[in-house]
Amino acid sequence: MITLILIEALSSFEHVMIIAALPFISRAFGLASAGWVVTSFLLVQASSAAIGARLGDMYGRERVLAVILVLTTTGSLISAFGGSIHFVIVGRCLQGLSGANLALCYGIARQMVPAKRLPFWVGALTGGVTLAAAFGYILGGYLADLGSWRLIFWFAAGYGAIVLPLLLVTVPRLGNAPPMGGVDWLGGVLLPLGVAGILYAVTSSVTQGGRGPWIAGAGVAGVVLLLWWWGHEWRRPDPLIQVRLLTQRPVLIANLCFAIAALGIMQFPLVLIQYLQQPASSGAGLGLSATAAGWIKLPSNVGSLLAAMLAGWLCGRHGGRPVIQYGGLLAALSLGSFPFFHSNPWQIMAITIGGAAGMTTLLAAVPNVVLAHVQPERAGEATGLTMTVLRVFTAAGAQLVTLSLAASATPALAGGRAYPTEFGYTVILAGIALSGVLIVLVAQLGTGAARPRRT
Structure with missing residues (x-):
């Protein structure tokens, strides 16, 4: 269970440490561009939580969690090496897959821990997130002050490289639920792309004076994708997000x-x-x-x-x-x-x-x-x-x-x-x-x- 707490803390670290170092990133790429380093991470998290939890039910939560750790660690390395803001954002998108970590850790805890002790460990997982956020600002700030904001990504990559083998060694192979329906991949893709299109249009209209057909096209495409997403989720019997509520x-x-x-x-x-x-x-x-x-x-x-x-x-x-x-x-x-x-x-x-x-x-x-x-x-x-x-x-x-x-x-x-x-x-x-x-x-x-x- 300690391994699960460490894994979930990684997701919190990846979010708050970047906020702590955002002034440094804005000096390198500009404040408007640096905002995408936070936005891209959160948009991917919005979809990855539901998709990751569903995949965990189908194929085994510990397996899916291991794959996510590999991908988020890869994302950290891409951002650490990236010479342009575009590479940093790509890496942050991969890091955003950690949005599924908490749901997967809750599910693993439910399978591993006796019912009487489950509330304690659920509270411990939640508390770990809060404590990681509390100290993540200090750690992220310290690493940025130490030399470069890229040290934050190196830290995240090293952290992921440590907790991955811990997961493989300490968490046993657990059974998975029988398949019930599929994964709403389309719903998971349409939502972040639609929001990103609108935000790109708004950002570019301010930073570039609203010039260029790509700006208007991105905004229109974003609206269309969101309308498509809403209709898709409304009609689907097992949607990613139950909008009918x-x-x-x-x-x-x-x-x-x-x-x-x-x-x-x-x-x-x-x-x-x-x-x-x-x-x-x-x-x-x-x-x-x-x-x-x-x-x-x-x-x-x-x-x-x-x-x-x-x-x-x-x-x-x-x-x-x-x-x-x-x-x-x-x-x-x-x-x-x-x-x-x-x-x-x-x-x-x-x-x-x-x-x-x-x-x-x-x-x-x-x-x-x-x-x-x-x-x-x-x-x-x-x-x-x-x-x-x-x-x-x-x-x-x-x-x-x-x-x-x-x-x-x-x-x-x-x-x-x-x-x-x-x-x-x-x-x-x-x-x-x-x-x-x-x-x-x-x-x-x-x-x-x-x-x-x-x-």
Whole structure:
């Protein structure tokens, strides 16, 4: 089981370490292009989670997990060696296949561990993800400060090369479920390609002034692919994502809150890391090292563990919908104060703790609302839908935020580079804070008490 915890931690490392080093990558390739390093990873994760879990059911979870480790390690090497942003993005797409790791690890744990001990190990797997995220910012920042952001990919490749033989040696060959239907490969491909096409068109229209038929063509193609995906998932008897669940109003409202959070308040860490590391001589930022920025982020990650437990208790007493509103309001108040209180690291640390607590409260409450309004036998489909919404809109939000930061940049004195302005940060952070207010209002549109079902 320790091996499974180490494997799942890799996926978390691959995400947060890159965010910690994103200012370094943006200096090499430009901020708008660097955003694709995050976006591509999350888009592939959105599809790989469901596809990987299904393949694990059919061919054996430990086998599929081993293949994913080989592919993600290969992706790390491609990004480490890549001389252009395109190679880095290709490598990140392969790394995004790790989105299936947690579901596969849960499945293996269920097969290996006695029922009485299963809740403990499921909690351990989840806790491992949180701790990896907490220390991933520090580790990623340290590696970037040490010499180059490429060291992060070398670390990920080495990590994968270590845990792969551990998996093969310590996890026994487990049986797989009898085949039931096929794998929705088409649904898994159409969704990320459609979103990527639209984001490419939006990004290029800003960075290139909207010129060229390829830009408009990419946008139109993205819309067509998404419409095709929706129709395909609606008609398929065993879809990758059960979109029919969105016909239930509470499920729709809860997922809409998730989408708003992913576009808004969940982008705060990306903006925060950029601001903390930006040279103060540019007129904005504190000029901290990437390692120091990671340490400022650490208390908020630890506090998120406590917030998650409190949110679960509140959902049990009051239902999920008011807890969604508590989370949105706390995030809005905390992050909305950033433009007024950011002159020293201690102020920023306090704001970050409040924002992370609100964000985690929301993340814990939305699944409770969804699960309270679907039949128990559809719980897996419902959570799959919710996590896909979260990842797709987080990917879109990351690209839009980095694009907004790049658009606000003006030539600065620090090293002759262009950096986002203080006004640009203020506008973006105001939008992020307003997303919390919007969540409070949208959640009010839900119907029913949204209390968890009792058995």
